[in-house]
Amino acid sequence: MSGKVAPEPITGAKVRLRSKQMSDARDDYAWQKDPELTRLDAALPFTGSFARYLADYASEMNFSTPARRRFGVETLSGKHIGSCTYYDVDYDRGEAEIGILIGDRDYWNKGYGADAVNTLVNHVFTELNLRRIYLRTLEWNHRAQRCFQKCGFTACGRLEQDGYDFTRMELRREDWEKRRRSSVEQDHSATGMAGRPPEDTRSDAAAPPGSIP
Numbered sequence: 347m348s349g350k351v352a353p354e355p356i357t358g359a360k361v362r363l364r365s366k367q368m369s370d371a372r373d374d375y376a377w378q379k380d381p382e383l384t385r386l387d388a389a390l391p392f393t394g395s396f397a398r399y400l401a402d403y404a405s406e407m408n409f410s411t412p413a414r415r416r417f418g419v420e421t422l423s424g425k426h427i428g429s430c431t432y433y434d435v436d437y438d439r440g441e442a443e444i445g446i447l448i449g450d451r452d453y454w455n456k457g458y459g460a461d462a463v464n465t466l467v468n469h470v471f472t473e474l475n476l477r478r479i480y481l482r483t484l485e486w487n488h489r490a491q492r493c494f495q496k497c498g499f500t501a502c503g504r505l506e507q508d509g510y511d512f513t514r515m516e517l518r519r520e521d522w523e524k525r526r527r528s529s530v531e532q533d534h535s536a537t538g539m540a541g542r543p544p545e546d547t548r549s550d551a552a553a554p555p556g557s558i559p
């Protein structure tokens with residue numbers, strides 16, 4: 347890890363990631379009570395009261411560790427639409443797992459999920475010295491798989507757990523770096539900078555996290 351906390355928010359092309367805040371609790375509660383959303387995430391809906399949820403929420407907000415960080419996902423105009431997390435950071439194995447939820451259905455299939463994943467992945471590979479990011483998704487969740495594919499993830503196995511069948515997907519640092527380079531090259535050809543000497547292009551390669559498609 348770089349040793350210092352990256353500045354917030356972490357801005358992508360369509361979304362910003364920022365630390366969870368107590369004002370997110372009402373939306374998160376609604377999403378965790380929603381049977382369709384929890385089913386897509388291989389979980390059961392939360393059935394307790396909001397007061398009970400809030401108490402757990404408050405204690406979880408204080409439970410940020412170097413191995414786990416949870417973000418609120420908001421649009422560039424500040425609307426809270428979901429959450430994403432990296433967790434189980436393992437420096438010996440050089441890997442971490444990620445998860446994402448776009449809880450507001452009005453924002454499905456419009457590229458917000460892919461931008462949140464790209465922004466999270468850029469943040470993790472930039473800030474943490476890891477070789478691989480992985481995730482799991484239900485085998486039949488084709489929208490989620492398509493979203494992760496767009497971000498460069500490829501299938502790397504299957505897992506059966508608690509009666510659910512999951513597809514595992516991964517993104518290796520070298521593949522992320524290739525995507526990053528090709529994104530910078532595309533930007534340069536779009537702005538007429540193709541063919542400039544490497545030192546010029548290198549200075550532009552220091553693009554802010556979240557700038558990769």
Ligand SMILES: CC(C)(COP(=O)(O)OP(=O)(O)OC[C@H]1O[C@@H](n2cnc3c(N)ncnc32)[C@H](O)[C@@H]1OP(=O)(O)O)[C@@H](O)C(=O)NCCC(=O)NCCS
Nearest residue numbers: 386447448454455456457458459460483488489490492493
């Ligand atoms: C999964 C999720 C994060 C994806 O975010 P999103 O903003 O909807 O995704 P994107 O718009 O970036 O990408 C979705 C892609 O799947 C495609 N898609 C939608 N339904 C599909 C289906 N049934 N089969 C195949 N592809 C599908 C979309 O067309 C889009 O691809 P395209 O850009 O090539 O057209 C979000 O929909 C979500 O949180 N859903 C509810 C919870 C959930 O599924 N959680 C599990 C996460 S592991």
